[in-house]
Amino acid sequence: xxxxxxxxxxxxxxxxxxxxxxxxxxxxxxxxxxxxxxxxxxxxxxxxxxxxxxxxxxxxxxxxxxxxxxxxxxxxxxxxxxxxxxxxxxxx
Amino acid sequence: xxxxxxxxxxxxxxxxxxxxxxxxxxxxxxxxxxxxxxxxxxxxxxxxxxxxxxxxxxxxxxxxxxxxxxxxxxxxxxxxxxxxxxxxxxxxxxxxxxxxxxxxxxxxxxxxxxxxxxxxxxxxxxxxxxxxxxxxxxxxxxxxxxxxxxxxxxxxxxxxxxxxxxxxxxxxxxxxxxxxxxxxxxxxx
Numbered sequence: 001x002x003x004x005x006x007x008x009x010x011x012x013x014x015x016x017x018x019x020x021x022x023x024x025x026x027x028x029x030x031x032x033x034x035x036x037x038x039x040x041x042x043x044x045x046x047x048x049x050x051x052x053x054x055x056x057x058x059x060x061x062x063x064x065x066x067x068x069x070x071x072x073x074x075x076x077x078x079x080x081x082x083x084x085x086x087x088x089x090x091x092x
Numbered sequence: 093x094x095x096x097x098x099x100x101x102x103x104x105x106x107x108x109x110x111x112x113x114x115x116x117x118x119x120x121x122x123x124x125x126x127x128x129x130x131x132x133x134x135x136x137x138x139x140x141x142x143x144x145x146x147x148x149x150x151x152x153x154x155x156x157x158x159x160x161x162x163x164x165x166x167x168x169x170x171x172x173x174x175x176x177x178x179x180x181x182x183x184x185x186x187x188x189x190x191x192x193x194x195x196x197x198x199x200x201x202x203x204x205x206x207x208x209x210x211x212x213x214x215x216x217x218x219x220x221x222x223x224x225x226x227x228x229x230x231x232x233x234x235x236x237x238x239x240x241x242x243x244x245x246x247x248x249x250x251x252x253x254x255x256x257x258x259x260x261x262x263x264x265x266x267x268x269x270x271x272x273x274x275x276x277x278x279x280x281x
Contacts (some may be wrong), residue, residue, distance in 0.1 A: 034259070
């Protein structure tokens with residue numbers, strides 16, 4: 001019983017951890033590109049924070065605890081801002 | 093986006109609002125100063141026809157088309173204009189070509205072309221001031237439809253300029269080989 005409770009609490013703790021999504025993006029060349037992408041992500045309810053790095057061509061999105069953003073929504077957000085996604089990596 | 097351009101041939105102010113990933117509506121006002129000044133203003137539709145997103149760069153083709161009125165010495169006349177802009181940009185180099193046709197009934201019909209080439213002397217990130225060194229070539233071909241707008245300015249002018257970008261603000265300025273000043277700025281909201 002005790003083992004089961006520990007396992008359940010561990011599961012809850014893991015699922016409550018905020019997810020970080022890193023997207024590799026083509027076409028970003030200037031500060032105004034950064035602003036456009038950040039603005040698009042900030043409109044998404046699940047997004048806690050977003051950072052764009054021109055040098056590494058990566059967009060890092062911190063998802064709010066307990067919420068999620070699937071790959072399709074991440075891709076759509078970036079494509080609608082005018083750029084192309086070449087890969088997505090997730091971590092907690 | 094709010095933008096303003098000033099040079100010897102024109103002063104413009106424009107407000108753009110993006111309504112779709114490939115479309116923006118704008119209001120465009122322009123004072124032509126190549127001859128006796130006249131003002132042209134009206135709504136404009138900007139379309140992104142094609143975009144290439146590459147690993148280290150981006151290429152675009154836009155069109156800008158508008159219709160409105162010309163205010164010429166107290167008279168209001170219809171005016172239409174259309175243009176195309178093609179650009180290619182990496183974090184290091186910038187190339188663009190823009191051509192515009194304008195017809196203001198009874199005032200002027202004209203063609204304006206602008207080509208630009210630029211280089212960034214260092215690679216800046218979002219928090220940095222990004223600097224570009226550019227050369228701009230302008231070509232004006234105009235036919236004056238009234239006797240009041242004869243231009244004394246050169247048809248072709250070459251302007252070295254410096255562009256500075258910081259986050260959502262861009263400004264650029266230069267002096268042409270004919271000694272004409274230019275200063276433009278853009279603010280993105």
